[in-house]
Amino acid sequence: MMFFQIFFALSFLFSFSNASDFCVGDLNAPQGPAGYSCKKADAVSVKDFVFSGLRAAGNTSNLLKVALTPAFSTQFPGVNGLDISLVRVDYAVGGRATMHTHPEAAEILVVIQGTLYAGFISTTNKVYTKTLEEGDVMTFPKGLMHFQINVGKSGALAFAFYSSASPGVYLMDNAWFANDMPTDILQETTFLDPDQIKKLKGLLGGTG
Template identity: 50%
Template sequence: MATSMVSLLAIVLLCNFALQPSRAQDFCVADLSSELTPSGYPCKAASSLTSDSFVFTGLEAAGNVSNNIGAAVTPAFSAQFPAVNGLGVSIARLDLAPNGVIPLHIHPAGNEILLVLKGIICAGFISSSNVVYSKTLNVGDVMVFPKGLLHYQINVGKYNAIAFASFSSPLPGLQIVPLSLFASNLPSFVIEKTTFLSDSEVKRLKAFLGGSG
């Protein structure tokens, strides 16, 4: 009986391995003219690719930090850098003016690792147990932010700060909590009930961030 069970298990495992998809190609440069699917973009024909298809040159310029939050993010995700499609990696540049902030946000589909290139940045995240992990980062410091957890970056220095963020997904996703609440048309009474903020404070924040409702 035991021998039969072992033989059956071996057959099941062999069938399972046989059914696993093999890596049929080295890369899948995104065809942005096609629709995005749950598994990413369809691939461009390899015959249409050149060396330039695997190079992105959009991170050399500073982002525009003349806005309400004093910060800018320049992404190199699949939509901007088609070569990362399907590879499980991407990168973005962060520019922060003095006192600039990347507000509390999450990346639902990717872990993040942040490298500070210029300035002083206070960064942190909140675990699902509501424990805060915060650190003041200097040039050369690196901090990781696990997927799906609220986190932030603040320029606490006197000059502009620059950092590069790498992600474990070509489409890490982004939801900024203050913008979701106060730059949307979510009714004010819902925000007041769910955040315990006063009506006047909700209206002030909606006016500041451009929300309605």
């Protein structure tokens, strides 16, 4: 009798351990601060742990001449709860990832092709910049403003890895000019010329 009790207890613990090996995101459920809720175990397949969306280059025909192809929990449910994710970044000549932050994650950028000028600004306003060549890696601490610019004569490619399955992004230019904040308020809070503010609002789709 004792043998069966021990066997049952061990079986229960083993099942619980397997169930907590991962938490594949249920993309049909709401996403909360901790990510998606877990998909039922019998609905999980190997497809949840494989993502092929980074094979092809993105379309860089846009204002910034940059294409971002993410593999976050929303696209890649297998990384849900694992505190990891990545994005493919394609840069046309002159392409740039303008000043932005990732509120939920630190970033490591790996240059696969081309030449990038990249950097970040610390909370003490110290600037750290470097020209990165193929094979170089640079890290951007969590929450700090950073950027990358393709300064080469051809297209560039990089992969960015994050310490979160959903790193979030906060674009400085969009935060200021892609909204309905009145121009006079922006003038008072940024010291920018009103004509320049209106020009940037028009460029980025803002009003006011």
